[in-house]
Amino acid sequence: MSGPEASGATIRVRLFGSLREAAGWAEQSVCTNGAKATPLALWRQLGLDLLGPAAAADGSGGEALPGGVRVAINQEFTSPHAPLVEGDELAFLPPITGG
């Protein structure tokens, strides 16, 4: 395979609320490790699974994000397993508390 998926893609990653505070950063550009980049893979690549109980694995063997954390790519809710491509904006969203 050729192109950004094979060589790694640059993704703009954003954090909000309690996740932003726990990580100590709000946004950064990240180059993914090789092909088939997904939000879950970037979650682990960035060490977000090591932040503490709120961000730790949910007991599924690392195959899911912790309970309540949702993913948006280019400001649309999506799956943690969705493919990422060059230039995407990826956001990890802690449990929503609007209204």
Add this chain to the structure above:
Amino acid sequence: MSWPFCHRSPVAEVHASDARRRPTVRSSLALAPLAPFQLVEQWQEEIWPAMGPAPAAMSLFVGRVRGTTTAGLPLEALELEHYPGMSERLLEQLARSMAELHRVEAVGVAHRVGTILPGEPIVVVAAFADRRGPAQRCCQELLEALKHEAPFWKREWSGGTGTWVAGNTPLAGHPPLGRPS
């Protein structure tokens, strides 16, 4: 698209074959304090002159900041963070989705962001319809959708310490709402 906190109004089912106009939606985010009744007047003035007589029913919900934290301590202020761009779009999208689901004539929704003091309005929702049932159900289910589907995060400030709210409470005294068919 479906939302987990909504179901179609029975009245809407009766009129499911009716050809209806697209509902009117007004949505906004506000950094300054909301004035709920001025907002309703504004929505009415914007919507009805071009549409004829106002609908027979309007359901209005005003949510205000509680004076205590989730832990029961005195609340100094509530900080509301949002995802710029996505939150504005989802406010409009959720309002339109609920308006179409319940076949109401119009929906207005306004949400605060930033620092909000106890007693200040945080959200205003109004649904306008020909019957009270769709208006009330649309208003309630849009509010529930906002609480769980729009990217807002609350932080409670008390004693100089900020604490992120872990999650919204379920709707008291109400069975879980189903998904639309």
